[in-house]
Amino acid sequence: MVYLPTVLFALGEGAVIPLIPVIAASMGADVATAALVASALVVGQLCGNLPAGWAVGRIGERYTMVIAGTAALLSGAGMLFAPSLGVLAASVFVLGLCAAAFGLARHAFMTTRVPLPFRARxxxxLGGSFRLGIFIxxxxxxxxxxxxxxxxxAIWFxxxxxxxxxxxxxxxxxxxxTIPPVRSTERFVEDSGEAVSGSIPTVERAGIFQTMWRQRRLLSRLGLAAASLSAVRSARQVVLPLWGLSLGLDASTIALVVGVSGAIDFALFYASGQVMDRFGRLWAAMPAMLLMGVGFLxxxxxxxxxxxxxxxxxxxxxxxxxxxxxxxxxxTLGADVAPEREPAAFLGSWRTLTDAGGAVAPLLVSxxxxxxTLSVAAGAIGVIGLLGAAGFLRWIPRFVPRPDPPAEA
Incomplete structure (x- = not known):
């Protein structure tokens, strides 16, 4: 009940996403217009995170996922029977809204229900469940x-x-x-470097923008480092195919190289959680950012x-x-720093910031x-990766509680 809905949603979404430009082209769109229609998905995700945080805080994770799934059905019907490119783009945009709501609902649930020593795994x-669906x-x-x-x-599927x-x-x-909320014993709420106990001291229900203002120091520091990681990840998906094309490789060779890279990526998803839970978040964040930053450079x-x-x-x-x-x-970082009271509102802001990093990176490469040249673009992404690594090195120890080692079975 925790992971299977994520696999189902991602599996269906992963089947549809590669076909959006194809459907747009079959309706008469040129390459630029087809790319614009496909980009409506990312725009929808960016626009959907803040309303999703409001919805999860008001009606709960379960009904937010039900509403998101129902609305996604309507977006699928819109893509299936779209009479024009405008309707197709609007349907893809709604799908992005639904993906944001679904992802935030499950993220908020895991934030409040999973004990800190096992949170990263x-x-x-959860991330691996999503990647499994997108991969298959x-x-x-x-x-x-x-x-x-x-x-x-594929749309019927x-x-x-x-x-x-x-x-x-x-x-x-x-x-x-069935799973009671778990309260963390340690929480960093601002960049003072001092640990405090308990939740952020609010009595009233905080709104989205009020939460963003209260957490502005965290979002402008650790949040920007997280956004740089999202940017480097997103750039990888753009730079590798373009690099293969610039070398004169055929489509099958490029697909093979990108596929092997994706398979390695998928194979290591659980190792990241093990490292974070046993040694701390920084021991996964720093090697990841250094590898990608140096790799691009x-x-x-x-x-x-x-x-x-x-x-x-x-x-x-x-x-x-x-x-x-x-x-x-x-x-994991979003769950670590989210306030215990009303975490969904904060997670909406956190996911909007990280999604924005992923959305800006392809535009920057272009x-x-x-x-x-493409080489200069790859070097710029490498610099962003190294700056993000420095940001994690500076801000993770200040904001993120250090989990105790998990008890051995």
């Missing part, structure tokens, strides 16, 4: 396309996943009722070398290792490449 499993979904879509010859088959998920959440055992100097293709494959694997080691870090 639980949230890494495109293969399911490819099989359905081969079997039925139409993109609508998405609808089936949503129906099963909604029924499971609505009629299955409610984890909110080193890649920037290999484009015109004799072994450029070999270096491309090697650094794609390095970036996959770094990304895998960072699995669950953003979820802009730098347009005025300079």
């Amino acid at each position: 639980s949230l890494s499993l 979904g495109p293969f399911v879509a490819a099989g359905l396309l081969q079997l039925f010859g139409s993109e609508s088959a 998405f609808g089936v996943c949503l129906v099963v998920m909604v029924l499971l959440v609505l009629f299955g055992p409610d984890p909110e009722a 080193a890649l920037a100097f290999t484009h015109d070398g004799d072994a450029a293709v070999l270096w491309f494959g090697m650094f794609a694997a390095v970036l996959g290792v770094g990304n895998g080691l960072s699995s669950g870090i953003l979820l 802009a730098i490449t347009a005025v300079s």
Whole structure:
């Protein structure tokens, strides 16, 4: 009941996302317009985090997920029967809103229910559940396309996943009722470096913007470091295919290199949680950011070398290792620093900031490449990664409580 709904939602979403540009092109869109329609998903996620935080705080995680799943069904119907590109883009935007609401609801549940010594592994499993769906979904879509010859088959599959998920959440055992909230014994609420006990001292229900203002020091410090991690992750998905194209590789070779990098990434998701729970958050965040930062910087100097293709494959694997080691870090850090009273409002702000970092990175890569070269863009992303590593080194010890080692079974 905790992880299966996430797998179902991500599996259906993963089957649909790669086909959005294809559907737009079949409706007459050129490449730029198709990319614009696909970007509506990210815009929807950015716009959905703050309202989702409000909804979770008012009606709870369970009903927020039910509403998100139902609205996602409507967005799937809109994509299936869209009469124009405008309706298709609006449907993709709604899907982004629903994905934000669903993700925040499950994040808020794990924040309030999982004990601190086991939090990182639980949230890494949550991130791994999402990655599993996104990883398998495109293969399911490819099989359905081969079997039925139409993109609508993947949208119908998405609808089936949503129906099963909604029924499971609505009629299955409610984890909110069966798992009592857990109060953390340690909480850092501002950048003074002093630990305090208990929740943030508020009596009234704090709103979204009031929570953002109260947590402005944390968000402007640790939040920006987290946003840099999201930016480097997102840039990896853009830079690697473009790098392969710039080297003159064919589509199958590029797909193989990117696929191997993604497989390494997926294989390490639980290791990240183990490291964070046993040694602290910094021991996962720093190696991940250093690997990705140095990987991008080193890649920037290999484009015109004799072994450029070999270096491309090697650094794609390095970036996959770094990304895998960072699995669950953003979820865990957000849970660590969220106030015990009304965590959903804070998590809405946290996820908006990190999603913004992921949304800006592809635009930054595109802009730098347009005025300079792809190598310069890769180097710039590497610098962002190293700055983010410095930010984590500075702010994680100040804001994040150090978990006690878990008891051995």
